[in-house]
Amino acid sequence: MAEEVRVRIAPSPTGKLHIGNARTGLFNYLFARNVGGKFILRVDDTDKERSTEESERAIYEGFEWLGIDWDEGPNKSGDYGPYRQSERGELYHDAIQKLLESGNAYYCFCSQDELAEKRTAAEKAHEIYRYDNMCRDIPLDEARKRVAAGERAVIRLRIPDDVTIVFEDLVRGEIEVKSKAFDDFIIAKPNGDPLYNLATVIDDHLMKISHILRGQDHLTNTSKQILIYNALGYPLPKFGHFSLIMDKNRKKLSKRAGAVYIGDFKKDGYLPQAVTNFIALLGWSPGEDREKMTLPEMVEAFSMNRIQKSDAIFDTEKLLWLNGVYIRDMELPEFLENVKPHLKEAGYPVDDVSQEWLNKVVALEQERIKTFSEAPEVFEFFFKDIPYEKELLTKKTKKTDEEIVGALEQVKAELEKVDNWVEAELEKTCRELVEKMEWKTGQLFMPIRVAVTGRKATPPLFDTIEVLGRELSLKRIDKAIELLKV
RNA sequence: GGCGCUAUAGUAUAAUGGUUAGUACAUGGGGCUCUCAAUCCCAAGAUAGGAGUUCAAUUCUCCUUAGCGCUACCA
Numbered sequence: 001m002a003e004e005v006r007v008r009i010a011p012s013p014t015g016k017l018h019i020g021n022a023r024t025g026l027f028n029y030l031f032a033r034n035v036g037g038k039f040i041l042r043v044d045d046t047d048k049e050r051s052t053e054e055s056e057r058a059i060y061e062g063f064e065w066l067g068i069d070w071d072e073g074p075n076k077s078g079d080y081g082p083y084r085q086s087e088r089g090e091l092y093h094d095a096i097q098k099l100l101e102s103g104n105a106y107y108c109f110c111s112q113d114e115l116a117e118k119r120t121a122a123e124k125a126h127e128i129y130r131y132d133n134m135c136r137d138i139p140l141d142e143a144r145k146r147v148a149a150g151e152r153a154v155i156r157l158r159i160p161d162d163v164t165i166v167f168e169d170l171v172r173g174e175i176e177v178k179s180k181a182f183d184d185f186i187i188a189k190p191n192g193d194p195l196y197n198l199a200t201v202i203d204d205h206l207m208k209i210s211h212i213l214r215g216q217d218h219l220t221n222t223s224k225q226i227l228i229y230n231a232l233g234y235p236l237p238k239f240g241h242f243s244l245i246m247d248k249n250r251k252k253l254s255k256r257a258g259a260v261y262i263g264d265f266k267k268d269g270y271l272p273q274a275v276t277n278f279i280a281l282l283g284w285s286p287g288e289d290r291e292k293m294t295l296p297e298m299v300e301a302f303s304m305n306r307i308q309k310s311d312a313i314f315d316t317e318k319l320l321w322l323n324g325v326y327i328r329d330m331e332l333p334e335f336l337e338n339v340k341p342h343l344k345e346a347g348y349p350v351d352d353v354s355q356e357w358l359n360k361v362v363a364l365e366q367e368r369i370k371t372f373s374e375a376p377e378v379f380e381f382f383f384k385d386i387p388y389e390k391e392l393l394t395k396k397t398k399k400t401d402e403e404i405v406g407a408l409e410q411v412k413a414e415l416e417k418v419d420n421w422v423e424a425e426l427e428k429t430c431r432e433l434v435e436k437m438e439w440k441t442g443q444l445f446m447p448i449r450v451a452v453t454g455r456k457a458t459p460p461l462f463d464t465i466e467v468l469g470r471e472l473s474l475k476r477i478d479k480a481i482e483l484l485k486v
Numbered sequence: 487g488g489c490g491c492u493a494u495a496g497u498a499u500a501a502u503g504g505u506u507a508g509u510a511c512a513u514g515g516g517g518c519u520c521u522c523a524a525u526c527c528c529a530a531g532a533u534a535g536g537a538g539u540u541c542a543a544u545u546c547u548c549c550u551u552a553g554c555g556c557u558a559c560c561a
Contacts, residue, residue: 012561047560112559128488129557154559172491181489181557189559196561219490220556243492243554250553278498281510285499289509308499311554315497318511328524368523427520434520445520457522 005037007211009070010200012044013055016261017062019314020215020245020253023279027242028213029068030280030302040207041073043084046199051086062262066276067295072207080207085199092194095202095232096155096187100140104231105187107143107153108135130183131156155188157231165223170213170240171307177223185224197221201228209237213304216241240304243283243311253314260314269342269372274323282312292325324370336362339375346376348383360467364459381453382468385476388454390483395456397443404447405484407437411448412477421470427462451480 009025011017025041032039041063045051060075072078082088099105108131115131122129135143136158147153163179187198194202200221204212212222219241229236247257259265265275277293285308286293286301293301327335339362343350350358361382369378380386394404414429434444449461452473458464465473 010561014561044561050560108559115559123487126487130488169491175490177490186559193559195559200561215555216491217555218561221561223490241491246554248497252554281498283498287500289500291498291510310492313497315511317496318498321511324524365523430520441520449521455521459522461520 003210004208005032005035005210006040006208007032007037007213008040008042008204008207008209010042010044010203011059012047012050013052013059014047014050015055016058016263018253019260019262019279021059022062022066022262023245023282024213024215024242025063025068026066026276026280027284027302027307029070030299031211031213031304033299034302037210038071039069040078040080040209041070041076041083042203042207043074043086044196044200045084045086046193046196048086058263065262065266065272067272068276085203088199088203089193091206092188092199092202093192095198096192096194099157099187099231100155102231103140103158105155105157106136106140106184107138107147108156108184108186109138109143109146109151109153110134111152131185133184136184152190154186154190156184157187157227159184159227165226167222167226167236167239170211170238170304172216172241172309175219175222177220179227182224182227187228197224198228201225201232201234204237205229205232205234211238211240213240213242215244217244240307243308245282245314246311247314250311250313257314258316267373269374270319270323271326271338274319274326277326278319278322281318282314283308292322320370327369327372328367330366332359332363332366335366339372339379342372342375343379343383346380348376348379357467364463364467368459381455381458386454388450390480392450392454392456393447393480393484395446395450397446399439399443401484405481407439407444408447408451408477408481408484410437411444412474412481415470415474415477418470421466423460423462423466426465430462447480448477452476 007028009021009028011021011025029039031037041060043051043056043059045056056074063070070076072080072083074081074083076083096105100107110131118132119129135153135156143153159182160179165177165179167175169175185197186195188194203209222239222241226236245253247253253260255261259268262275266272273294276295277291277298280293280298281291284302284306286298287303287306290301327338330338336359340350361379365375365378369375390401394401397404399407410433411430414433415426418425418429430444430448431441434441437444445461446456449458449464450456452465452468468476
């Protein structure tokens with residue numbers, strides 16, 4: 001009987017939720033849900049200086065926004081808590097004592113300055129620096145006396161001299177590293193606080209984590225951690241290392257590359273479904289030609305076998321397209337609900353207009369935007385008068401200002417006669433007119449479009465005029481005529 | 487420098503020891519059309535390089551090259 005699958009994401013709360021962390025979390029989530037296991041969120045805040053509550057909150061919010069929920073965590077119940085490393089001090093201290101007593105770890109009294117000196121000396125001599133094991137053979141009771149007397153000491157792991165660390169990586173296959181690659185690295189600070197690798201091993205073991213799936217930036221840590229597992233006598237979990245996400249220059253993703261925090265995407269008008277969908281596709285594919293998938297569909301299709309080994313470049317072009325797909329697939333009320341805040345923020349009086357009218361307006365632009373942040377711009381002319389260049393009115397028509405003035409005057413005259421101000425009537429009227437004038441439709445429709453909207457690209461002209469209404473449309477045509485006359 | 491990981495079009499990916507190396511986004515062209523969008527059609531575009539194993543290699547092995555990661559009393 002296989003043991004229960006338990007995976008975790010263990011972010012350190014030193015900043016907002018990053019796209020890379022989000023993807024690692026997502027993959028862990030998908031893996032857990034796919035096999036009916038548990039997904040745990042643990043906060044790795046051993047670095048007290050850099051950890052903040054605000055960051056911790058941002059991480060929760062980020063995952064929640066993406067639709068990723070966890071079974072156990074600091075803000076949830078669970079049998080393996082506490083889920084914040086800062087609250088697990090005793091557990092670590094016990095393990096450290098065990099390590100010390102078994103001889104797998106020892107106190108090191110070398111000062112940071114001393115060590116730094118040796119390191120720079122080695123670098124200067126173009127030699128590889130490794131800790132020189134100065135304190136390796138100090139007897140434990142002697143060391144304890146010195147510590148008791150107030151001497152400052154870190155704790156190092158005693159690395160076996162000549163063993164080979166081998167493990168089966170779930171995405172990369174067999175990984176082999178010689179223990180000689182490591183020196184006796186430090187596992188606890190002088191105050192007794194564990195360093196990352198130690199704390200992680202203890203927590204993962206105590207929390208019964210069965211699969212440790214994280215970025216390949218941890219590949220070296222995994223070997224070190226296996227050494228710790230062995231020293232502590234813990235059974236090994238399974239490991240898997242995902243590729244990393246790089247920017248367009250194949251460099252580490254940074255804020256300068258654009259949006260890299262989950263919150264940025266929310267702000268930029270992306271849908272969480274689209275973002276989740278997109279980041280899942282960065283390094284994973286369901287193995288068939290299927291790209292748009294809901295979270296449950298991804299859970300269903302997920303498999304570690306289909307995880308990509310090579311780094312992924314974060315190119316948001318496809319995200320933009322995918323977001324557009326999601327927007328177009330929305331029902332109108334849902335779309336309205338999503339654009340509304342953006343319109344409001346732009347200062348458009350969405351609450352003072354009729355719901356019916358708003359629906360019509362919004363429907364005209366739904367298939368024309370790819371993110372909600374485009375909304376203020378494309379909806380502008382529905383809500384306020386916008387100034388425009390008179391050149392726009394004649395552009396590409398090959399007509400003179402006078403001819404356009406004449407045309408617009410006729411349009412106005414004809415439109416004034418329309419009783420039933422609906423798209424079909426408006427179009428019929430204008431088409432009859434253009435036929436009579438013997439102009440090409442575009443030559444007349446473009447000036448009308450510019451007159452009533454101020455721009456060259458808009459929703460279908462007569463739908464737009466219908467929604468704009470008789471009064472406003474005619475007023476704008478008048479204004480255009482005036483503009484051309486001067 | 488040391489140790490490790492990776493390599494299919496610009497990007498994300500599919501595929502098999504034998505295919506015209508598939509798909510999507512982006513790009514270019516065209517259709518539709520009052521513009522834009524959507525949509526449809528077409529096009530261009532990839533197995534990093536070199537050896538080896540094999541009847542056959544993009545796939546397996548090795549080397550080279552390139553990129554990335556780690557090399558903290560950070561996580």
